[in-house]
Amino acid sequence: MSRSATVVDVAAAAGVSRQTVSNVLNAPDVVAPATRERVERAIATLGYRPHASARRLRTRQSSTLGVRLDPVLNGISGAVLDRFLHALVESADGRGMRILLFTAADPADEIEQFGRLVDGSDVDGFVLTSTFHDDPRTSWLLEHDIPFVTFGRPWGLPDMESAPFPWVDVDGAAGLRDATRHLLQLDRHRIAFLGWPAPSGQGDERRRGWRDEMRVRLPASEADQLDLACEDDVTAAARTVSEAIARGRSFDAVVCASDTLAIGARIATGGSVPVVGYDNTPVAAALGLSSIEQPLIEAARSAIELLMGASGRSVLPPTAGHRLLAPRPVWRT
Amino acid sequence: MSRSATVVDVAAAAGVSRQTVSNVLNAPDVVAPATRERVERAIATLGYRPHASARRLRTRQSSTLGVRLDPVLNGISGAVLDRFLHALVESADGRGMRILLFTAADPADEIEQFGRLVDGSDVDGFVLTSTFHDDPRTSWLLEHDIPFVTFGRPWGLPDMESAPFPWVDVDGAAGLRDATRHLLQLDRHRIAFLGWPAPSGQGDERRRGWRDEMRVRLPASEADQLDLACEDDVTAAARTVSEAIARGRSFDAVVCASDTLAIGARIATGGSVPVVGYDNTPVAAALGLSSIEQPLIEAARSAIELLMGASGRSVLPPTAGHRLLAPRPVWRT
Numbered sequence: 001m002s003r004s005a006t007v008v009d010v011a012a013a014a015g016v017s018r019q020t021v022s023n024v025l026n027a028p029d030v031v032a033p034a035t036r037e038r039v040e041r042a043i044a045t046l047g048y049r050p051h052a053s054a055r056r057l058r059t060r061q062s063s064t065l066g067v068r069l070d071p072v073l074n075g076i077s078g079a080v081l082d083r084f085l086h087a088l089v090e091s092a093d094g095r096g097m098r099i100l101l102f103t104a105a106d107p108a109d110e111i112e113q114f115g116r117l118v119d120g121s122d123v124d125g126f127v128l129t130s131t132f133h134d135d136p137r138t139s140w141l142l143e144h145d146i147p148f149v150t151f152g153r154p155w156g157l158p159d160m161e162s163a164p165f166p167w168v169d170v171d172g173a174a175g176l177r178d179a180t181r182h183l184l185q186l187d188r189h190r191i192a193f194l195g196w197p198a199p200s201g202q203g204d205e206r207r208r209g210w211r212d213e214m215r216v217r218l219p220a221s222e223a224d225q226l227d228l229a230c231e232d233d234v235t236a237a238a239r240t241v242s243e244a245i246a247r248g249r250s251f252d253a254v255v256c257a258s259d260t261l262a263i264g265a266r267i268a269t270g271g272s273v274p275v276v277g278y279d280n281t282p283v284a285a286a287l288g289l290s291s292i293e294q295p296l297i298e299a300a301r302s303a304i305e306l307l308m309g310a311s312g313r314s315v316l317p318p319t320a321g322h323r324l325l326a327p328r329p330v331w332r333t
Numbered sequence: 334m335s336r337s338a339t340v341v342d343v344a345a346a347a348g349v350s351r352q353t354v355s356n357v358l359n360a361p362d363v364v365a366p367a368t369r370e371r372v373e374r375a376i377a378t379l380g381y382r383p384h385a386s387a388r389r390l391r392t393r394q395s396s397t398l399g400v401r402l403d404p405v406l407n408g409i410s411g412a413v414l415d416r417f418l419h420a421l422v423e424s425a426d427g428r429g430m431r432i433l434l435f436t437a438a439d440p441a442d443e444i445e446q447f448g449r450l451v452d453g454s455d456v457d458g459f460v461l462t463s464t465f466h467d468d469p470r471t472s473w474l475l476e477h478d479i480p481f482v483t484f485g486r487p488w489g490l491p492d493m494e495s496a497p498f499p500w501v502d503v504d505g506a507a508g509l510r511d512a513t514r515h516l517l518q519l520d521r522h523r524i525a526f527l528g529w530p531a532p533s534g535q536g537d538e539r540r541r542g543w544r545d546e547m548r549v550r551l552p553a554s555e556a557d558q559l560d561l562a563c564e565d566d567v568t569a570a571a572r573t574v575s576e577a578i579a580r581g582r583s584f585d586a587v588v589c590a591s592d593t594l595a596i597g598a599r600i601a602t603g604g605s606v607p608v609v610g611y612d613n614t615p616v617a618a619a620l621g622l623s624s625i626e627q628p629l630i631e632a633a634r635s636a637i638e639l640l641m642g643a644s645g646r647s648v649l650p651p652t653a654g655h656r657l658l659a660p661r662p663v664w665r666t
Contacts, residue, residue, distance in 0.1 A: 023352075069418070079415070079615070085402070263619045283409075287620070
């Protein structure tokens with residue numbers, strides 16, 4: 001840094017003012033041809049590289065996408081968003097884009113950060129994660145005509161497929177359908193579901209996948225008995241499953257909305273029935289738990305494509321499109 | 334974004350050229366006072382906010398720190414660097430700094446990225462993670478007088494305490510000493526260590542902590558027998574411990590250089606002896622394994638302080654200082 005030529009060096013070498021060098025770089029038309037040539041020769045001789053901020057100022061592009069990162073990483077399942085971030089940095093790099101991280105206390109604060117980053121032209125757009133019902137962030141970005149894509153569906157919209165902004169998500173219902181069907185083929189007949197209390201975008205989707213398959217096997221009232229829910233915590237999950245057993249609910253397998261819940265279910269059942277988790281975290285691998293893996297590399301690539309087109313090098317004006325990706329069960333015995 | 338006033342709007346309102354508006358912002362001395370006043374009035378009336386890139390160009394500050402993020406997240410222990418990143422974003426935010434992520438294939442590529450980011454004034458400095466013996470990255474940054482701090486010691490330097498650049502690290506030797514001492518107090522006498530093959534900066538440190546405590550309890554030749562090593566993989570760890578048992582090595586506890594190794598040790602011993610991991614990952618918590626926790630929030634805060642001083646808002650010229658933080662064993666039974 002200390003060795004590279006600056007505007008001052010170029011000005012001295014060409015015998016002109018700094019303003020003239022700046023004019024040659026930013027408004028060459030206002031500089032006399034002979035002067036311009038002298039400055040350009042000095043630039044070439046000294047190997048001066050115009051400042052990227054200046055280049056970006058001319059193009060009004062930051063080649064940067066903003067992503068919120070929470071101050072604290074949440075237990076087992078929170079690692080999924082980190083894996084998405086790793087994949088996103090890689091996908092963005094392939095298009096000459098960088099990722100700028102910021103933090104926010106809540107959605108209102110996040111919106112304020114959006115405003116600051118956009119006012120400063122620090123980012124060309126945003127990748128939002130962890131969407132939720134009545135998400136105020138997407139409305140704000142739409143209103144201000146700012147390009148963005150969400151990793152997560154626009155929960156709560158009556159017709160998500162024609163949402164006015166692009167989103168990419170993983171089809172949790174399909175994941176739970178696959179897992180449930182596989183267990184039915186292995187002659188398990190009374191498969192319980194352990195999820196989160198409604199309403200929960202992802203949680204309700206995953207429950208729906210399980211119910212779709214159980215519907216044709218069990219009367220609704222019996223399926224209701226096997227529909228368990230608690231917060232995403234190992235101890236709460238173990239307690240919920242133990243209580244269900246104590247109340248005489250009989251089941252021969254458990255499919256879960258997360259690996260955290262699956263660990264609790266495994267503890268409560270002591271390995272007596274198959275348990276399937278969701279997210280295929282390192283914990284599931286270490287414990288030999290089957291789990292449903294989200295295609296995070298494909299999700300990141302899709303997010304970039306929805307923002308930048310199939311092969312472009314800059315963020316496009318806001319569009320609407322979506323990709324619902326199929327997850328992949330990983331079976332371990 | 335589409336609604337905010339631009340330089341073009343200001344120029345039209347003031348009846349001047351865009352270049353004149355730019356001159357008022359960047360080189361007011363070259364503009365006639367009356368013209369300058371007219372432009373400044375237009376800026377105020379329209380609420381025009383000069384572009385952040387332009388502001389940064391003037392101050393030559395990006396208020397941004399660069400951090401490399403690997404494309405793929407590495408299993409169980411890789412999550413520690415993610416937890417550090419979360420804490421770093423939070424600490425940096427408190428000083429008005431953002432984190433820019435980039436990716437690199439290897440150290441040579443990372444150095445090329447350093448050059449590009451610094452040439453473009455995209456960052457004011459770097460936070461490096463995962464230092465290793467003969468790390469070419471630190472030499473390059475020192476040579477180019479670029480501010481940086483490492484999370485990880487300058488392994489291989491004869492005197493790390495007087496390294497020519499700032500670093501923060503966690504005292505793994507102290508962590509293993511604490512764990513070993515605690516087990517000795519619980520009447521365990523033959524404590525094995527499972528680590529990584531030498532040379533490994535962190536791994537050798539952690540082994541040293543264990544040996545420091547065992548030295549006074551066991552003859553060196555016996556301690557050697559309990560000094561086990563393999564790559565950081567659950568299956569390899571289980572095999573290594575099983576083979577040690579098969580060869581007649583007798584031990585009544587195992588302390589490990591990582592939670593990954595500890596899971597393997599737990600599998601091989603079937604819970605018959607206490608096993609202590611390192612990093613206190615969610616896996617250790619879920620399995621009820623004791624583990625040594627790194628103070629990552631304090632590490633992130635220290636990294637920022639070494640780069641920016643106790644309370645400043647900008648990166649200081651390169652300094653040298655270091656912080657060796659004590660980890661905290663988390664005991665689970």
